[in-house]
Amino acid sequence: MIARLKASIAAATLVPALIACGDAEPAAPPPLTQAALDAVSNDAGAPKDQLARQVDELFTTEGLGETRAVLLMADGKIAAERYADGYDADTRFISWSMAKTVTAVLVGMLVADGLLNEEAPAPIPDWQRSGDPRADITLEHLLQMRSGLRHTEAGDPPYESSEVRMLFLDGRDNMAKWAKEQPLEDEPGARFEYSSNTTVILADIAARALTDSDDPDTRRKAVADYLQERLFGPLGMTSMVPEFDASGTLIGGSLMHASARDYAKFGEFLRSGGQAPSGEQLVPSGWVAKMLKPSPASEHYGYQIWLNRPEPDLEWSHPLFPDRAPQSLFSLIGHMGQYVLVSPDQKLTLVRLGHSTSEERPPMLKEAADVLALYPAE
Template sequence: MGFLRIIAVILLGVVLVAYAGLKYSVVGQRMLPTGAGITAKQLCSLVFVAEIEEARAKAMYLDPLLEQFPIPVNVETDYSEGSVTANVPGFVRQKAQHRAGYGCTLVHDPKAGLQSAPGAKPLSPEMPLDVVHRDAVFDSNKLEAALDEAFAQSPTRSLPRNTLVVAVLHDGKLVAERYADGITPTTRLPGWSMTKSVTATIAGILVQQGRLDVSRAGALKEWRGTGAPQEDITVDHLLRMTSGLLMTERNNGRDPNSQMLFIEPDGAHYSATRELHQPVGSYYEYMSGSTVLAMRALQEAIGGDLATALAFIQENLFAPLGMTHAVMEPDQSGTFIGSSFMLASARDWARFGQLYIDGGRAGGAQIIPGNWIDYVTTHTEQSGANGYGASFWIITDAQREKDETLAALPEDTFSARGFQGQYTHIIPSEGLVVVRLGATNDYWIDDPELLPLQVIQAMRAEPQTDGESSADSQD
């Protein structure tokens, strides 16, 4: 055998050994499938729900997440079918399918026969920009400067900031909004973990209707009567991340949360069968699996199939609030991934926050209890300085002592938050809702509370009367 052939055989052997080692390692069995899964699922949602051009969506939202991925992920988008397939050659293929009304779902079993939602709900009129109210209450130049800063790209950043939209409501009126190129008032953008706050609000609707007790033990049917410690878990534990279940969230492609979202066809069942690593109610750990379990419990309270659950959410939340573009996405089992997978327009997210400004009333009806805001903003003591309520974030005294921006905000400030820099800030005492959406992959660099503080600082000490403002309301 010639020298070159010997070298070639040795190199081939090394490649085969490395291939086998990777394929049967934790990386090969978990990280590669989750990498393909997040690529297929998110790109499907961004292309077919958000309607963002594929190359742009991939560059903004996905490429930075996959920079350290060990093997390139190939993408096949079928526009006629409405699907995205992500392929790690020689390892795994993951496919996400778009369905009208349900957004995108990872298809783990091609024989599952996923159906589209029956019928479309009529859209309500869009929200006009009220420049008269803006100019009466705000210094418009200062307000515009706050938006300028929210969109600015710091020279010290290594990654693009990618602010895509900012919207501000005051007393229920739209007083400011700005969009990046190609993003419009109808663009549905990922809320990521802001979806958790929506799940908590759906729980409030069921409480208001007398169909749910968040303190009832045995939150899920499969736990009841088992005698297992999980039988003590309540919906309150799940909304506050104190269930004690071993659902560690590291978002590294190998953790249980990554597996739940991007490998498992039934994320709630996977989470429900995890062991306890802390006594129920004794320990806080932020885990999306807890909120997925909460959503499963809510769907059990609603009753019926996925279509029944969607109709309930549309009729009792989206329609009364005028959330005309919101889409919640389920997994293949038919459970909405209430921790992470909802896309909505900036105005939808603003209307969602307005519900809490309005004391839980919308469309002339009390849709969540009047004291639900007290419930969701009551500090989960086990979370300590993290400032977690019941699936909303609050500001603790300890945080205010360490941060001047936080200290300057009103005591009743709270927020829904999501990965890659999604925020809906709610400040009832000021009548303000401030929404910021983007694809900011180094979002931890930012001070998310700076924008709502600047909006407050732009408010006039003495509001002008209508006669002092020459501007007219416009669309």
């Protein structure tokens, strides 16, 4: 009897301990390093420790790939800036497809100058020949990635993709010529199909609007000078280096180089509706509004820019996070995880540059969304 009583008492004393084990709180995160704290300004507009933690997780969490730079602008000021070892504020990072949005602004400035018309047929002489169905492709179709031209952005094997062939194989010396020679596979305007080749066509149209010359050096200089005088210079984007092919065409779909700060300046320029910090209107605010208007063929894409809007008919995962941030958010997105995320309702621009695989990008974007979530939307 006494033995049974002792056993009951012993079992009873274990119950609270077992309950405590079951309800144990998760382990506290490790203390923030001084480098993580130093990356955040004292007037960041969000709790410093929380912001430092969220930025730190973009660099330290496993499974996100390699984050090389993060820069957050809040209400026009740098709230956080951090770089991985080997990178700093002077490093030029490749844009990959973020360049497409720069090309759209270039086209918008030429439209404002009266040199182009987005509603008119694309000014490509070969398409205007009698009986060519490509004559129905407008400049806006190209801007919204719904030209109908035959294109495969990612092929298997990779060298079968239109992008790789244009950039590195049979189209590399005159990329626009190669892209413009492709036939239709859909009615112009009917279907969204993301295409780096399409943006090179836009860059070629821009060059021909600025010069009648076919000389590569003349074409290159005309576009480079225009971008410098009308866009990069007024924005103070001193690090920007655009690349051109052998024919003098801007590789406007994928190859520009700039610092994280200059990418942030470009994002802020779009957030302000096309204004420079001086207040000068570099491109009409109406053009920026058109860039951010959903395409008739895709709710999540505008003029060479991604929109944070639900798109029910996607064959792949959404490239942004409409369930986590305002639908007014938009983004430049580049290959392997380059992002300039702009949220006008939160007065934020978040730059993330690095190297993430297709599997690593969704969890990385979740961490980026966590940074944005520290700021309320108006």
